[in-house]
Amino acid sequence: ASVSIPRLFFLKQDVSLKLLEEGLAVVYRGKDACYGSEGNKKLYNNAEFNAKKCKKGIWSQSKIETPGEYKKSAKNKAGSK
16 A cells, blocks of 8 residues: 655655655565556655665565565465465
8 A cells, every 4th residue: 555644735745655765664566566656666666675775674684574475475385285
């Protein structure tokens, strides 16, 4: 989801972007992903990339499992039973 909150009059702050910039979220890249616009998609991907590069938030961990990776491994485990 893309979340924005009102700031001043007509200005809004993109909470999703802020979370990505701080390394506290990952970009959803599923087939039904919706970013609001192509500009947002690029902005979100760049924010995640920069957070990874600077090892911010979750990216400071030596090993993380993104929600997409977890979903894929859970699906594989369920299929092998």
